[in-house]
Amino acid sequence: MSAPGGIYVHIPFCLTRCGYCDFNAYAGLEGLRPRYLAALFREADLAAPAWVGTEFVSVFLGGGTPTTMEPADLRALLSHLRERFEMVPDTEVTIEANPDTVTEASLSRLLEAGFARLSIGAQSFDPAVLRSLERIHQPTSVRAAVAAARRAGFPNLSLDLIYGANGESLGSWRRTLDETLALGPEHVSAYALTIEPATALGRQVAAGQVPGPDPDLQADMFLLACEVLGDAGYAHYEISNWARPGFECVHNLGYWERRPYVGLGAGAHAYRDDVRWWNVRPPETYMEKVESGELPIGGSESLDPSDAYLEEVFLKLRILQGVPASWFDAGRYEPYLQSGLLVDDFGQLVPTERGMLLLNELVLGLTAG
Amino acid sequence: MSTEIFRIRNFCIVAHIDHGKSTLADRMLELTHTVDQRAMRAQYLDRMDLERERGITIKAQAVRLLHEGYELNLIDTPGHVDFTYEVSRSLAACEGAILLVDAAQGLEAQTLANYHLARDAGLTIVPAINKIDLPAAEPEQRAEELARLLGADPAEILHVSAKTGEGVDDVLKAVIDRVPHPGGDLHAPLQALIFDSAFDTYRGVITYIRVKQGTLPSNAKIKMLATHVTSEAEETGVMAPEATPVDSLGPGEVGYLVTGLKDVHHAKVGDTITLAGKQGAAVPLPGYREPKPMVWSGLYPADGNDYSALREALDRLKLSDSALVYEPETSQALGFGFRVGFLGLLHMDIVRERLEREFDLQLISTAPNVEFHVFRGAEEIVVHNPAEMPPGGDYDRVEEPVIYATIITPATYLGAIFELCQARRGEMVDMEYLTPERVEVHYLLPLAEVVFDFFDQLKSKTRGFASLDYEPWGLQEAKLVRVDILLHGEPVDAFSSVVHRDKAYEYGKKMTERLKELIPRQLFDVAIQASIGSKVIARETVKAKRKDVLAKCYGGDITRKRKLLETQKKGKERMRRVGKVDVPQDAFIAALRVDEGAKKK
């Protein structure tokens, strides 16, 4: 039996385009939704035969903003996926949502349809930070969305946060963390803002109009998150992810544990047995290919042993499982043990919090040569 | 049959940079139908990619034009001061020179310099005002100034627009009428001067020559008078404008010779070619004075395995760039490489870029420096690498090269120029008003103060109106000290520099500040110190880095994350490990452009 798999479905529609975002997401393409939905159905039909024999443990609707689609359509999509792919009974089904795209009514229908895990793009509770990120929602809409989800009965909520935006102080970040805890989510993701060159924000930073994030401040923010979330009983299980025990995200763990996954939708990635392939990115091209009965593959790569090794080391260190010390010459990792970036946990090298902040260094240092 | 000698004219075009030499050559190529209209492009003779990208001529180019029964051998020359040597060599192949002056700019420093060179070489000058089509042109006034310089009648000065073609016909006519035809006995023993050379992978060494006397048939057995090497030549020809074989080259003619030689050291620019055996000449023509390098820099292969490839490339390049000199050297920080001498910073940039492009090399260069003469008792040591400068107290005195600078400027900027030259330890020699508004000033200045950013400073302080030319003058004692740079406590030889004692602190401060910007944060604090001997004069710290991690890794696109890591890994591999510290290769050169003038022109 092969390892359990995950299904990722990409919904590329958003209400507006945020300045920092380099995802495959588009504002103003709502008109394509019905056609896009049909294409997803069709792609699932085309892709499924190759996955016979794989048991799936998670489905993840990401974006973009999946909740820009009608709950009824999403329900139909999920049941179509259940018909085409073999899923275990307690499959984790996650949907990403942005605060202003959900109501108690729509959330009830999603829950009823089987989406039991809701990941809300809160980002911050500081209005200035939300503005600087060009997010259109207010802190109040995050609180409203969480309250609506709880009323609708969602048992598993995750909040996404971003830290280090222009103008955010350590104090503001602490308030965001406190506000997050006050809402009692089962899961929290906290990402350091990264400036991607091919974004509006990236260009502003390059042009010197907006200062880029201060890495030292972001380091302090990370350590603060570790402290605050840890004290509140959340387990740090991946560099940017914390969960109450038992609420770790099964789907995302699949990527990091290098388990197989199917990717459906524009630009989605799939992986199995050291081969990764991905769909064409523009929604229009994606739909045309699928409509002509073709798998919409845009590219692929076969990991050679050294690629696979690099991924293994880098991902295992990310999820704090660590990597066996026996993989490396002692001379490679001993300096990191001495400088307190790694600890030796019964033969596993695991990054400390300071080590997590320097993970790239660790990976490159361990695998150099 | 070669052309009768009285129907030959050999001339070059000389001028200040950008006054339109190559564009005038374009019009001549067109007017004489030498280049097909369809093949024509602007600055046709600027053939190198680098010349086209930078819009300047780097190498002199010879081309044959046929016009009204005359054979006109034209050489287009570069205007930049670094390439004055190219001009001198071209002059030796000519009887006449067109001296161009931009009708808007007027006389400039290289106008004077090139005029003096042409006059001293005994050439007939054909003066012309160019760019008369420009709205800002003042041709009459410029002609008067030029006439005064030449001691000529303003009526002799031609007016042209190399852009529109106006007056170009008259220039050719003047060349035919005024420039004497070459001399030289057809039957005398062959003497042909090599004024340029190139290396072709398939054909070997190609020389560009001017026949002074005798005849050079195709496929002759030839001899080089300086190196005494003989060879079976493969082809004679002329550039028209592409290589075109001819049966023979007679006295006065300019053309090329595929020598049959494969070793680049055997055909030196300035050598004389004759025929092998009894019929050959015994006496060489006066050659060229070897050009003197003005600046030196260490060139190292980024990949240590490329050392011999770099040697080979330098040998090859030397053949088409006889001004290039180099000697092997070793650096603790950079490994095996060469100390290379250049005519100036532009020359240095060009050589480096040619080595990288034409020979597919990745190079690290150290900051340029001038040479120093260290005297100890009766001993004189010439230092080309600052790291080799003995420590203070270990010698009697140091002398540095001094240049004689000619600056031409509108009188309004004189104050700014005095101030600049003063700050650069200059000593005024004299000053002369060319016109009531335009002044020619002469200064003696330490070369080290001029060669790096002086020109930029001059331009910015005079809003681009002043121009500069300089020539070597001699040596002069100076209070110089060696400033070393230490990273994390270890001296880095490639960062050592020799500077004037009074400027050492300022230099040390700027240098450590600059390096602080260039050296990426590492896992530990890195101290950057500048020192004279054991005395630290400046210090900066690159704080340890705290964050280097990809924030987000989900959505399945692990490929991209891995690629980011691989890119980072490559970046790390490209760094030089100096002691414990990773130093980017750029730091070795960029650091030394300490004055924010760090310019790429």
Ligand SMILES: Nc1nc2c(ncn2[C@@H]2O[C@H](COP(=O)(O)OP(=O)(O)OP(=O)(O)O)[C@@H](O)[C@H]2O)c(=O)[nH]1
């Ligand atoms: N308006 C106008 N522009 C001209 C004329 N002649 C040349 N130019 C322009 O002046 C610039 C320099 O011309 P070049 O022919 O490259 O000058 P150059 O003297 O060969 O320059 P170097 O070889 O670098 O010394 C170019 O932009 C030309 O187009 C002219 O008669 N009129």
Ligand code: SF4
């Ligand atoms: S809502 Fe999310 S996916 Fe859409 S543009 Fe903003 S950041 Fe990107």
Ligand SMILES: [Mg+2]
């Ligand atoms: Mg030119």
